[in-house]
Every structure is written in structure tokens, then in C-alpha cells.
Amino acid sequence: MSTVLVAHPSADLYGSDLQLVESVAGLVEAGRRVVVTLPAPGPLVARLAAAGAEVTVLPVPVLRKALLRPRGLLALAGGSLRALPAMVALLRDLRPGAVYVNTVTVPLWLVAARLAGRPALCHVHEAEDGLPRPVALLLNAPVLLARSVVANSGAARDVLVRAVPALRRRTRVVHNGVAGPGREPAPAGRGTGPRRLVLVGRLSERKGTDVAVEALALLRARGHDVELELCGAVFPGYEWFEERLRQRAARPDLAGAVVFSGYTDPTWPALEHAEVVLVPSRAEPFGNTAVEAQLAGRPVVASAVQGLQEIVTSGEDGLLVPPGDAAALADAVASLLDDPALAARLAAAGVESAVRRFSPARYRADVVAAVDAVRAERR
CATH class of the missing domain: 3.40.50.2000 (Glycogen Phosphorylase B;)
Structure with missing residues (x-):
């Protein structure tokens, strides 16, 4: 052997x-x-x-x-x-x-x-x-x-x-x-309470966690009842970044709307509770989390950077926005929240693309x- x-x-x-x-x-x-x-x-x-x-x-x-x-x-x-x-x-x-x-x-x-x-x-x-x-x-x-x-x-x-x-x-x-959840994606559906956005990844500037938090603030200022779940932890030595995020999340416009779930494994339950999955990285050689979101049957909004552009074709199987642009991220999320048919179409195409290509x-x-x-x- x-x-x-x-x-x-x-x-x-x-x-x-x-x-x-x-x-x-x-x-x-x-x-x-x-x-x-x-x-x-x-x-x-x-x-x-x-x-x-x-x-x-x-x-x-x-x-x-x-x-x-x-x-x-x-x-x-x-x-x-x-x-x-x-x-x-x-x-x-x-x-x-x-x-x-x-x-x-x-x-x-x-x-x-x-x-x-x-x-x-x-x-x-x-x-x-x-x-x-x-x-x-x-x-x-x-x-x-x-x-x-x-x-x-x-x-x-x-x-x-x-x-x-x-x-x-x-x-x-x-x-x-990227392996899928091992079952058909759970149907997206609105329950009671705020509509949930999910970001899976380390808490870091590189992953654009701060951009997602600011986009959430913009959405809430426009009247959208939304919350954001952050599934990830920081690298040792970067605890200051998490503290900065928590301080921002505690301000009146976001109080109670950001959920810090820490390292999450498996991620499928979190993804299936999402209406939209965010991948707002400033740099991303590939982006497994974008593929996982597609396999979970959820529409993805990702940054138009590096490997993410090889996963998501904007308008076909997800949406791409400029990196670091909280306003553009908020606009893309709002377009999906306001148009369930668009969200469903992109999610279905995302599943097909992920299964076929990855x-x-x-x-x-x-x-x-x-x-x-x-x-x-x-x-």
C-alpha cells in the first residue's frame, strides 16, 4: 500500500x-x-x-x-x-x-x-x-x-x-x-418574529463581519424587522475585534438584533433558519460557506471578490456586491426580502449549481x- x-x-x-x-x-x-x-x-x-x-x-x-x-x-x-x-x-x-x-x-x-x-x-x-x-x-x-x-x-x-x-x-x-446536509433543503418559510440573516465564518475584518453588522443597521433604519446571527469565533489575539462588534451591537439601533452564536458545527441548522445568508468577505480564496448556503437552499449575498466570483453568478444563483460596502449589501438583502419569488429562484439555482460543480x-x-x-x- x-x-x-x-x-x-x-x-x-x-x-x-x-x-x-x-x-x-x-x-x-x-x-x-x-x-x-x-x-x-x-x-x-x-x-x-x-x-x-x-x-x-x-x-x-x-x-x-x-x-x-x-x-x-x-x-x-x-x-x-x-x-x-x-x-x-x-x-x-x-x-x-x-x-x-x-x-x-x-x-x-x-x-x-x-x-x-x-x-x-x-x-x-x-x-x-x-x-x-x-x-x-x-x-x-x-x-x-x-x-x-x-x-x-x-x-x-x-x-x-x-x-x-x-x-x-x-x-x-x-x-x-463541499458536502451537503444529507437531505433535501428545508423549505424557507417565515415564522414569527424578525427575519433572520446568517453569516458563518470567523469574526474578522477579512470576513467582513463588521460590514454585515452595519448593513443590518441600515436595514432596520429602513423599517425591516431583521436580525443577524454570527456563527464563528475570533483567532486568538483578535478578541479586540469581537469586543468592538459587541459594543456596536449594543447600541440602541441594534440592541438585541445581533446574535453571537460562537463556533457552530454543524452549520446546517443555522443556515436553515436563515432567510438570506451573507458572505461579505473582503478577501476569499474560495468560500466554502457560500457553497454550503447554496446547498442549504438559501439565497446568498456575497462580495464580488476572488473565489466568491467563481461560486456565485450574480442574478443567476445569488447576488454579488462590492466588498466593504454596507449600503450595497443592505440593498441586495432588501431586494430578496421584498421579492420572495426572486429569493426562491436564486436559491433553487444555487442548489443546482453547488451540487453540479462542487x-x-x-x-x-x-x-x-x-x-x-x-x-x-x-x-
């Missing part, structure tokens, strides 16, 4: 983490032995084990923006020198047919794979556009050590290739595969093919 070593930067249960579970499931189904390395324990471990993977915890530096400064780079270099011997030893012990490095934030695994003589594939889930050229090059140059590259969207591929043009020929796009079966097959191509090239 061929072994695949999978390297991942966290043990959380957010977008790229859950997508990794689909990748692992596909490889296991195809008869591969899958060993996943994580830098720390966490809730992802149980999900990976259930998918058939062996999990080992090996502390490895994870590249964060905070490290892209002189002091941070020194810490990164020191941590790398300490971790690299154990990484190479693990690779030489396992002798995997391929090393699958999931995201550009654990580039040391690409170095270790090269030192151990193992072919590597890098799965890019990032689209950090607008970075200074030296920073973009520093973040993406290690990907040159991979024999093949998979990007989760055309947007992610384009950002990568702009930073390192030499990667163009070895990079392919594999859109994420199925887990298609995704798993594409990942297995990409990994097998790296193994075959080595032979």
Missing part, C-alpha cells in the same frame, strides 16, 4: 481544515495509507481519524504574517532549525510515495521533502493579494520546491503566479468539494489524480 504523508498547519475545524478531511477521505478510499502531521493537537484529529488517517503531532513552525518581520523571521529560522531534523527523519522512516503539503503556511515540509528525496505536492488555499512584492515572494517562493501545485480557485492560482511566474505551468485549479466525489477524485501524478512522475 502506497503511503502519502499529509502536512497541515492547524488542528481547527474551519474551511481549509475541513477540506483536508475530504482530501484524506479521497486518498483513503483510493487505497492509500495516509499519515497526517499536525503542529499541535486539536478537534481536527478526531475528524481525520474517522476518515481513516493516522495522525502524528510534530511541532513545526507555521508561517503567519506576524513572522514576516525581522524579529519574526529570526524566530522562524530558529524554530525551523530545531524542527527540520525530526521532519526529515519521519519522511525517511515512512518513505511516502508523495508528500501532500496543505497550504503555503508550512513551507518547511517542502524543504524536508526535498532533503529526504520525496516528491511533494502543495495545495494552495491562500490568495493574499496586495502584499508588497518582497513579502509575496517570501510567502510563495518555497512552493517552487513542489513538483506539482493545486490551487483551490483561479483567484488563488493567479495570486500565486503573479508572485512566482515560474509556477504557472505546474499549477492546476481544483475547486473545493461535489465531494469530484473533488476527491481530482485530489487523488493530482497526488498520483506526483508519484508517477517520481517513478
Whole structure:
């Protein structure tokens, strides 16, 4: 049985983490032995084990923006020198047919794979556009050590290739595969009380949580009886952002209208209670939550950025608005609340599009093919 070593930067249960579970499931189904390395324990471990993977915890530096400064780079270099011997030893012990490095934030695994003589594939889930050229090059140059590259969207591929043009020929796009609720979408219906909007994702400026809150205020000022449920938590160290959101939500115009539900899993009950799902990200390499909303049979209003534009075609299977524009977001939501027929048409088209384009079966097959191509090239 061929072994695949999978390297991942966290043990959380957010977008790229859950997508990794689909990748692992596909490889296991195809008869591969899958060993996943994580830098720390966490809730992802149980999900990976259930998918058939062996999990080992090996502390490895994870590249964060905070490290892209002189002091941070020194810490990164020191941590790398300490971790690299154990990484190479693990690779030489396992002798995997391929090393699958999931995201550009654990580039040391690409170095270790090269030192151990193992072919590597890098799965890019990032689209950090607008970075200074030296920073973009520093973040993406290690990907040159991979024999093949998979990007989760055309947007992610384009950002990568702009930073390192030499990667163009070895990079392919594999859109994420997103599992549905396992049943027909529950019909949307108005109950008693306010009409609910839902946003699933980390509480962050990047995800546009603040934009959604301001759009809610505008809708209520226009006389719409609406509330907003926020399903997500902050990264450690960004508690100040949640506090700012809570302070805004406590002001008279929004008092009692914003529900902070924290990290939510599964998200289907929250999505099914929504009349409209918001994805107001300022940057989004792909956007699993937009696909999940479509699979839940709910109309989606998303930002016209990066990968979200590859999921939603405005006016056909959802609506797109300029990022960071609370007024435009409020206008789009109002158009759906005021026109149930439009909302129903977009929701139905969204279900059809998501099932057809972003199925887990298609995704798993594409990942297995990409990994097998790296193994075959080595032979």
C-alpha cells in the first residue's frame, strides 16, 4: 500500500481544515495509507481519524504574517532549525510515495521533502493579494520546491503566479468539494418574529463581519424587522475585534438584533433558519460557506471578490456586491426580502449549481489524480 504523508498547519475545524478531511477521505478510499502531521493537537484529529488517517503531532513552525518581520523571521529560522531534523527523519522512516503539503503556511515540509528525496505536492488555499512584492515572494517562493501545485480557485492560482511566474505551468485549479446536509433543503418559510440573516465564518475584518453588522443597521433604519446571527469565533489575539462588534451591537439601533452564536458545527441548522445568508468577505480564496448556503437552499449575498466570483453568478444563483460596502449589501438583502419569488429562484439555482460543480466525489477524485501524478512522475 502506497503511503502519502499529509502536512497541515492547524488542528481547527474551519474551511481549509475541513477540506483536508475530504482530501484524506479521497486518498483513503483510493487505497492509500495516509499519515497526517499536525503542529499541535486539536478537534481536527478526531475528524481525520474517522476518515481513516493516522495522525502524528510534530511541532513545526507555521508561517503567519506576524513572522514576516525581522524579529519574526529570526524566530522562524530558529524554530525551523530545531524542527527540520525530526521532519526529515519521519519522511525517511515512512518513505511516502508523495508528500501532500496543505497550504503555503508550512513551507518547511517542502524543504524536508526535498532533503529526504520525496516528491511533494502543495495545495494552495491562500490568495493574499496586495502584499508588497518582497513579502509575496517570501510567502510563495518555497512552493517552487513542489513538483506539482493545486490551487483551490483561479483567484488563488493567479495570486500565486503573479508572485512566482515560474509556477504557472505546474499549477492546476481544483475547486473545493463541499458536502451537503444529507437531505433535501428545508423549505424557507417565515415564522414569527424578525427575519433572520446568517453569516458563518470567523469574526474578522477579512470576513467582513463588521460590514454585515452595519448593513443590518441600515436595514432596520429602513423599517425591516431583521436580525443577524454570527456563527464563528475570533483567532486568538483578535478578541479586540469581537469586543468592538459587541459594543456596536449594543447600541440602541441594534440592541438585541445581533446574535453571537460562537463556533457552530454543524452549520446546517443555522443556515436553515436563515432567510438570506451573507458572505461579505473582503478577501476569499474560495468560500466554502457560500457553497454550503447554496446547498442549504438559501439565497446568498456575497462580495464580488476572488473565489466568491467563481461560486456565485450574480442574478443567476445569488447576488454579488462590492466588498466593504454596507449600503450595497443592505440593498441586495432588501431586494430578496421584498421579492420572495426572486429569493426562491436564486436559491433553487444555487442548489443546482453547488451540487453540479462542487461535489465531494469530484473533488476527491481530482485530489487523488493530482497526488498520483506526483508519484508517477517520481517513478
